[in-house]
Amino acid sequence: MFCQECQKRPATVHMTRIVNNTKTELHLCSECARSHQELALSMNFEPSFSIHKFLAGLLGTSSFPTEPVASPECPNCGINFAKFGEIGRFGCSRCYRTFNEGLEPLIRRVQGTTQHTGKVPRRAGGKLGVKREIEKLKTQLRQAVREEAYERAAELRDSIRALENKLQ
Template identity: 45%
Template sequence: MYCEECKVRPATVHLTQIINGQTMQTHLCEQCAAKKGASMFNLNIEPGFSIPNLLGTLFGNVYNMQEVSTPAVLSTTCPNCGMSFERIRQTGKLGCSECYSAFARELEPTLRRVHGNSQHIGKIPKRGGGKVMLKKKIEELKSRLQKAVAREEYEKAAEIRDEIKRLEKEME
């Protein structure tokens, strides 16, 4: 899909406006979005504005506030793809799925701040969503059961076990 303004570059910014119950969608490239954003909201957007730069600053600001930006942290690399944390801060993009594990300590505060949680929950489909919810609840209870057993809270563990059995019967 091409930009609706210039009709040359691919549309990478998708705006949805709802005014008096009517939905209007606009698909723009980064350059046209920056121009439109400046005129729509009277913003002074820098010429170097881009979504990756925006994401990169989210990672950078957390570390400036917490003073964790040590050279050792910035120079560590993902063992799978070789991406450095410094590069992640610059681009706002991770190199591979292993980057989440390699930089877990560094990414955790940013993910919590941006998403409100550091664990992906995802959307639940309307059809069949009940089973998905039950599965997630059972997984959570199994995790709580293991923790209760580790803390030697056997009465609590028995309650959790019974709840798991009840939910598993509902699944059938």
């Protein structure tokens, strides 16, 4: 796809604007996009992505705190949560355990949950598939008990026990 402005260079900047269910697309090369910065600003397009601004926006703050107020340091690499906000990444794998409480709300806000609910590779997901099936059966069991369908509840209980034995 070529630039809609000059028709000479490949389009590398793609902007989409939807106003009142009317979609407007603009495909520009980087040179033409620079000359249309005021258009980009009117479309709320920010050309440089900043992980710092992204994470700060998710946490609902204008920026991360600059002072390490009650912010623990990672015992392994010495980074604190304020520094994480500054650079956008942790210093080591131990940081995830150290900053777990601060990360959970962030992950929940981005993903909607802190539990993985996506696809799992077949060869690695055998136990996980069984655990998910057990959870599904337990939900059905609670529903059957609420409805006083005790024969169905007994069948579900036996299925759950069989799957739990299979896990062990």
